[in-house]
Amino acid sequence: MLLSKIRNFVTESVIPSYCYGCKKESTYLCEDCFEIINSFSKSICPHCKQALAFGKLPNTCRRELYLDRIFSCADYKDVRIKNLIKDLKYNYSFALAKPLAEFGYWWLQKNEYADEIKNNIGLIIPIPLHKTKLKKRGFNHAEHLAKHLGVLLDIPVANNLLTKNRRTIPQIETETKEQRQENLKNAFSTIGTPGVPIVSTNVLLIDDVLTTGSTLRECAKVLRKNGVKEVWALTIAQD
Numbered sequence: 307m308l309l310s311k312i313r314n315f316v317t318e319s320v321i322p323s324y325c326y327g328c329k330k331e332s333t334y335l336c337e338d339c340f341e342i343i344n345s346f347s348k349s350i351c352p353h354c355k356q357a358l359a360f361g362k363l364p365n366t367c368r369r370e371l372y373l374d375r376i377f378s379c380a381d382y383k384d385v386r387i388k389n390l391i392k393d394l395k396y397n398y399s400f401a402l403a404k405p406l407a408e409f410g411y412w413w414l415q416k417n418e419y420a421d422e423i424k425n426n427i428g429l430i431i432p433i434p435l436h437k438t439k440l441k442k443r444g445f446n447h448a449e450h451l452a453k454h455l456g457v458l459l460d461i462p463v464a465n466n467l468l469t470k471n472r473r474t475i476p477q478i479e480t481e482t483k484e485q486r487q488e489n490l491k492n493a494f495s496t497i498g499t500p501g502v503p504i505v506s507t508n509v510l511l512i513d514d515v516l517t518t519g520s521t522l523r524e525c526a527k528v529l530r531k532n533g534v535k536e537v538w539a540l541t542i543a544q545d
């Protein structure tokens with residue numbers, strides 16, 4: 307934890323930032339490069355692969371994923387986005403969460419999704435990490451993305467409502483949908499009291515990358531069980 311704090315302090319204050327896109331000395335992703343990132347105007351449903359108008363999932367997919375809307379900004383294959391996310395997570399640079407969140411907000415505004423979110427969502431919740439992973443990494447990257455997005459969208463963020471109870475194997479190492487769901491089964495819980503809705507507002511889940519949607523699904527399922535009416539999701543990239 308301390309090491310990652312020192313590292314981030316050094317990164318932010320001493321080493322100049324170079325744009326992952328154009329290499330210009332500025333921020334880690336400059337606004338000019340937002341335009342050239344391979345981004346989607348409509349996100350793709352991870353269940354039926356349809357392009358989603360205003361992120362709205364068809365009824366069958368809503369029932370399957372427990373999510374009402376999904377917004378995924380960019381193609382994970384875009385090397386600039388991929389490297390930013392990888393360095394955020396594996397090189398312990400939480401300073402990279404800010405430009406990624408700024409890019410996400412820019413994308414939401416560009417596609418006229420930002421107001422939709424502001425008008426419908428009262429709380430942002432990042433996907434939690436298990437405590438052993440949190441200890442190893444020193445921070446939760448999704449929390450940092452959520453913090454910056456919360457400021458930009460002017461929506462409060464709750465980091466402690468959802469918890470990850472046990473370690474799971476990376477979803478990428480699972481082969482079938484059944485394995486993925488089994489791997490994540492009961493992996494998340496809320497601090498709520500049974501039968502009492504934890505919040506009286508719709509919730510926006512935040513994560514870095516959307517792949518199969520299994521993690522978002524498990525979190526949404528728990529929130530739904532605890533009285534949340536609508537669960538939306540925002541990820542910076544989709545793979």
Ligand SMILES: [Zn+2]
Nearest residue numbers: 325328336339
């Ligand atoms: Zn640039």
Ligand SMILES: [Zn+2]
Nearest residue numbers: 351353354367
């Ligand atoms: Zn679908």
